[in-house]
Amino acid sequence: MRVLLVEDEPEMAAALTVALKNYDMVVDHISTLADAEEAVFINDYGAILLDRQLPDGDGLTLIPKLRARGAGVPVIVLTARGELADRIAGLDTGADDYLGKPFAVEELLARLRAVLRRPADLPPETMRLGRLSFDLGNREASVAGQPLDLPRRELLVLEALLRRMGRTVTRSSLEEAVYSIDDEIQSNALDTHVSRLRRKLSEAEAEVEIHGIRGVGYLLKHSP
Structure with missing residues (x-):
């Protein structure tokens, strides 16, 4: 499965890329909102891992654009902004899950498996x-x-x-x-x-x- 990782912190991005590849996934790493918007309209992704605090804007603004064109790809927001109001904003915007930093990679993989099980049009486990x-x-x-x-x-x-x-x-x-x-x-x-x-x-x-x-x-x- 191909995953889009939108993360501007080099160390975090490198660690997540290695973990996802070890989980037999193809990872496209993007560090800006503009590049992410271009990537999602060109490529077909099984899931998106999305940071909020990007150099050129709030990552959440990408989600309504995805949903407006009918894209049901699961989105997990990864961010240091973990207050209750931030989590509610992320979920209300259309994110499938919201994970505050720092987090364990094992938890991210478990949450990724969980959101991938939700859509009815995906193959069985x-x-x-x-x-x-x-x-x-x-x-x-x-x-x-x-x-x-x-x-x-x-x-x-x-x-x-x-x-x-x-x-x-x-x-x-x-x-x-x-x-x-x-x-x-x-x-x-x-x-x-x-x-x-x-x-x-x-x-x-x-x-x-x-x-x-x-x-x-x-x-x-x-x-x-």
Whole structure:
């Protein structure tokens, strides 16, 4: 899943980026409100972690703009402004959660899991196809109950394909799910990840197949 982190404190941003990547998420880090507004209208995010006190304004002003265009992406506000009135303002503006600084990274991850469970149009906590299962909460894949050990980016490819199982996923959509805006993407990098993932699924007898759609992308489906 791709997450937008809007945070202008370098040390905080670096720590959160590492924690989220360790949780197998793609992180786009933005430090200003203007850049955040541009990013959310260009990219598709699974969640937004939003600081309030940004160099060019209050991060809360981003939320009504998201909601006005029908974007239901979960937003967790992260801020040192933790007074009751501030929390109420954040939630009334449309934030899904409000977490005061300082906070434990473990609590942030737990709150992130919680807000991701709320929307009705998201996949269930565990996605299944053939003998393959993907636990979204624990970020783990398994085949017939046996863990499937996958590097971070192969896991991200698998998640993106499973979220649209039975439908073609374009190369651009897969790249957005796997790489952040700061990553340099080699021309054949995505194909390499897909090839390795395809081989591991076959070796594990997952009863799923990744089909390449020439010039478009990839499709994951059951192979009885």
